Amino acid sequence: xxxxxxxxxSCVLGGALATLTSLPRVAPIVHAxxxxxxxxxxxxxxxxxYLGVGYCGGQGLPSSNIGESDVxxxxxxxxxxxxxxxxEVIDADLFVVTSSCMTDIIADDIGGxxxxxxxxxxxxxxxxxxxxxxxxxxxxxxxxxxxxxxxIKNVETKxxxxxxxxxxxPAYDPFFRGDLEEIKSILERLGLKVNxxxxxxxxxxxxxxxxxxxxxxxxxxxxxxEVLESIEKTHKIPYMVADLPIGAIATREFLYxxxxxxxxxxxxxxxxxxxxxxxxxxxxxxALDLYADxxxxxxxxxxxxxxxxxxxxxxxxxxxxxIPKYVYITDDLKENQKQILVNHFNSLDIITKPELIFExxxxxxxxxxxxxxxxxxxxxxxxxxxxxxxxxxxLEKDFANSINAKLLSVSFPITNRLIIDRGYxxxxxxxxxxxxxxxxxxxxx
Amino acid sequence: MSYVDNRIPPVRETRLKTxxxxxxxxxELLDCSQKGCLIGCDRSFTQTISCQLFLALQMVLTIPNAVxxxxxxxxxxxxxxxxxxxxxxxxxxxxxxxxxxxxxxxNLDETDVIGGGEKKLYDAILHAERxxxxxxxxxxxxxxxxxxxxxVDEVVNSLRNQVHAKIVPLHCPGFKTKIVASAYDTVYHxxxxxxxxxxxxxxxxxxxxxxxxxxxxxxKKYEYKKAHTVNLLNASSIGAPDEFELIRLLKALxxxxxxxxxxxxxxxxxxxxxxxxxxxxxxxxxDYLLEYVEEKYGIPYMIHNMPVGIDxxxxxxxxxxxxxxxxxxxxxxxxxxxxxxxxxxxxxKKQIKGKRVLLSGGVIRVASTAMLLxxxxxxxxxxxxxxxxxxxxxxxxxxxxRFPNVSVNVASNQAFExxxxxxxxxxxxxxxxxxxxxxxxxxxxxxxxxxxPGANYFGYTGAYELARRIARAxxxxxxxxxxxxxxxxxxxxxxxxxxxxxYINQKER
Numbered sequence: 001x002x003x004x005x006x007x008x009x010s011c012v013l014g015g016a017l018a019t020l021t022s023l024p025r026v027a028p029i030v031h032a033x034x035x036x037x038x039x040x041x042x043x044x045x046x047x048x049x050y051l052g053v054g055y056c057g058g059q060g061l062p063s064s065n066i067g068e069s070d071v072x073x074x075x076x077x078x079x080x081x082x083x084x085x086x087x088e089v090i091d092a093d094l095f096v097v098t099s100s101c102m103t104d105i106i107a108d109d110i111g112g113x114x115x116x117x118x119x120x121x122x123x124x125x126x127x128x129x130x131x132x133x134x135x136x137x138x139x140x141x142x143x144x145x146x147x148x149x150x151x152i153k154n155v156e157t158k159x160x161x162x163x164x165x166x167x168x169x170p171a172y173d174p175f176f177r178g179d180l181e182e183i184k185s186i187l188e189r190l191g192l193k194v195n196x197x198x199x200x201x202x203x204x205x206x207x208x209x210x211x212x213x214x215x216x217x218x219x220x221x222x223x224x225x226e227v228l229e230s231i232e233k234t235h236k237i238p239y240m241v242a243d244l245p246i247g248a249i250a251t252r253e254f255l256y257x258x259x260x261x262x263x264x265x266x267x268x269x270x271x272x273x274x275x276x277x278x279x280x281x282x283x284x285x286x287a288l289d290l291y292a293d294x295x296x297x298x299x300x301x302x303x304x305x306x307x308x309x310x311x312x313x314x315x316x317x318x319x320x321x322x323i324p325k326y327v328y329i330t331d332d333l334k335e336n337q338k339q340i341l342v343n344h345f346n347s348l349d350i351i352t353k354p355e356l357i358f359e360x361x362x363x364x365x366x367x368x369x370x371x372x373x374x375x376x377x378x379x380x381x382x383x384x385x386x387x388x389x390x391x392x393x394x395l396e397k398d399f400a401n402s403i404n405a406k407l408l409s410v411s412f413p414i415t416n417r418l419i420i421d422r423g424y425x426x427x428x429x430x431x432x433x434x435x436x437x438x439x440x441x442x443x444x445x
Numbered sequence: 446m447s448y449v450d451n452r453i454p455p456v457r458e459t460r461l462k463t464x465x466x467x468x469x470x471x472x473e474l475l476d477c478s479q480k481g482c483l484i485g486c487d488r489s490f491t492q493t494i495s496c497q498l499f500l501a502l503q504m505v506l507t508i509p510n511a512v513x514x515x516x517x518x519x520x521x522x523x524x525x526x527x528x529x530x531x532x533x534x535x536x537x538x539x540x541x542x543x544x545x546x547x548x549x550x551x552n553l554d555e556t557d558v559i560g561g562g563e564k565k566l567y568d569a570i571l572h573a574e575r576x577x578x579x580x581x582x583x584x585x586x587x588x589x590x591x592x593x594x595x596x597v598d599e600v601v602n603s604l605r606n607q608v609h610a611k612i613v614p615l616h617c618p619g620f621k622t623k624i625v626a627s628a629y630d631t632v633y634h635x636x637x638x639x640x641x642x643x644x645x646x647x648x649x650x651x652x653x654x655x656x657x658x659x660x661x662x663x664x665k666k667y668e669y670k671k672a673h674t675v676n677l678l679n680a681s682s683i684g685a686p687d688e689f690e691l692i693r694l695l696k697a698l699x700x701x702x703x704x705x706x707x708x709x710x711x712x713x714x715x716x717x718x719x720x721x722x723x724x725x726x727x728x729x730x731x732d733y734l735l736e737y738v739e740e741k742y743g744i745p746y747m748i749h750n751m752p753v754g755i756d757x758x759x760x761x762x763x764x765x766x767x768x769x770x771x772x773x774x775x776x777x778x779x780x781x782x783x784x785x786x787x788x789x790x791x792x793x794k795k796q797i798k799g800k801r802v803l804l805s806g807g808v809i810r811v812a813s814t815a816m817l818l819x820x821x822x823x824x825x826x827x828x829x830x831x832x833x834x835x836x837x838x839x840x841x842x843x844x845x846x847r848f849p850n851v852s853v854n855v856a857s858n859q860a861f862e863x864x865x866x867x868x869x870x871x872x873x874x875x876x877x878x879x880x881x882x883x884x885x886x887x888x889x890x891x892x893x894x895x896x897x898p899g900a901n902y903f904g905y906t907g908a909y910e911l912a913r914r915i916a917r918a919x920x921x922x923x924x925x926x927x928x929x930x931x932x933x934x935x936x937x938x939x940x941x942x943x944x945x946x947x948y949i950n951q952k953e954r
Binding site: 001002003004005006007009010011012013014027030032033034035036037038039040041042043045046047052053055056058059060061062063064065066067068070071081082084085086088089090091092101102105106131132133134135136332362363394395397398413415 | 489490491492493494495496497498499517518519520521523524525526527529530544545547548549550551552553554555557558565568569572576577588589592593619620621622623625857858860861880881883884933935936937938939940948
């Protein structure tokens, strides 16, 4: 992969740690020099709307803190000591050793190191997460893969109502908790059971029971897809890929898709949809006064990761009735991954077809607009890109200022918002997004 | 030969007698520091902290018209998103106009680990030059290129003639040192080697003509100005309000003050040698830079503790004044300042008197702030320096005289030891390093950041501001109380029954 200007993700270890520390009562044991855990936490923290240390994250992370002599002579002895003492000090249901660039390069055998502890009452597993192996999204994939390989049992008889949700990446999809909560609550209304793994109601039992699920859903067209494919073989769980449904229309579409993959009582589904739509549009009803009187329709630019870009664009086009013009996907993707997104994007029925652009470099995102500015400020008749609105990250601040656009930060990194249980998925999430988008327009009043 | 002549700076472990592990009282710590038994002392259970890369970045990212290249995998430096805002507001407070913080990552992957990352770095430097035309390009070299053997200096040197920007390599692999403060040396090493610290004739000034009739008077004016100019050395933990307070006090002595090295425009580094004295604000920041500058340019320096605390500020200011024969004037200023401050502090002191306090963070900062809080009438129960080295001895000797029984726990955060101590000591308030405060809050104790670039801690106004903040904080601790009642910490119950220093061992590593 080539160099990147202001990348919006960290490394494999960074993604793995964000994921592991978001799991219920799971304690990572970082086998790295003293800085990796702390710095990568800060990376996730700073971009995720301040997702805090949680149970055992941040500078609470047990870490072998290896030094130069360990790099020269091997660090497994220090790791064994650290695992032993971690089991004494830390109260967790599952311990996961994660490696780092230096320990992978010097080939420390972390898989071997955890063997010593295989009789331990609380399991200790190992996942190789050397930072140079990829970005934080791949770190998420490696954790899911590692859990299914070494922790989640393959159960023959599946629970026909149980669904696992994947593809919403802790920290790097900053609204992951709120999104997952809403999806779960909708699916539960349909009589399904849901493992989200990362919401506050989850316990280690949800992780354990993942092997009994009848269906895996991935809300990412890219991340976790290959892992779910292999789980389909190893654990006999079929999977479906969908966009994260944002708003009423997208959620209805998703639920209809879902009903093709898992048995849902059709009558209940229709009842729930009728009820949810009625409530949803009663809220929209009361927002329409402001919206219509103010002519709040905007031209829009979406800047987000591979997971968020398309769902946000769909919401803007289909629900809000805006004119999205450009959709930037900021992840460093392989050609085949780009192709998946292009094909998916082209298959969508978006009224005003925006342009899809892959761009990892932050400064380049604004470039085309600087070139297309009117030559003279005194020009009287210019069909400007205005009123303009950007759904992006906090990094788009300068770009937004340069084209006089409004900005709501929805994608990583978000440093100008604290995100607690906010989510944009589902019905409630759609209303929240509507509200947050408009609040930027009226915030100065 | 000086350290600066070497390609790579030394780490603090080799340059100083230094350690990150100790539990006891200040007297024992001083004894241990003398004997060198802090060296090689470690823990068998450790928690992650940070590394010299992060601190080095926090320093250089403040410099305007610069681009920083992280030479490493994409995670190294990813925390820079958090720095963007503080640098913007720090620039704004200092009147510096600037755009976004620009940094790139060479994004080393598996192929590079095998084949080397030099080509990518070469391209990244050219890219930075072409896209952003900066005055300085910093190259932060991380763990991976150092293990795989990339020759960063060679790449940089091969490009010097093709690139307008000054290219400054910063050697900051995290695994080489557990002392985050090594970053000061790393950054200064790069600045000293690769930036101009002297004025350029016809660029920065027109040389005086000896045949000009005004020559003598102009030369005297120049000499006078230089003889009354001081450089004040800042750091990322020292914010603009602190700089302003010290500038205020130094200006009261009729000194001209220039502030370095953070937020310094690249061209302004050439003014660095136009001063009569370099003044540090902290014992463990600047000796690497200042000793070299004294040796090479003949500019003396002063490192005398941190001007946090009423007496510490007095001593600091007197030491500066002494260098210029201005003691009497300084004494008058100090008397006046203290008089005003004491009147202002009176009502606040009543509110915070006797509050039991724990301090956790930078080695000089915790000791100096403890002295301030003692002056304010608080009860110091424990200090936790991030690391300890022999540069800290002078202040800890003073500390030991004043607080012989206060426990000293040398630890780079190590939340597990912190929480154990909190549960035992139950302080009323803590002053703590960033990333420690959350653990204190979860234990039910209110805390105030030990440092914060947006707030004032230094000098007389700093003493007042801190007293004011403490008085506010102790008024209502409901959030922390309810949080502690409802949030489970990740430690086994048995840990709280153990000695907090249980995992400290003396083994040679």
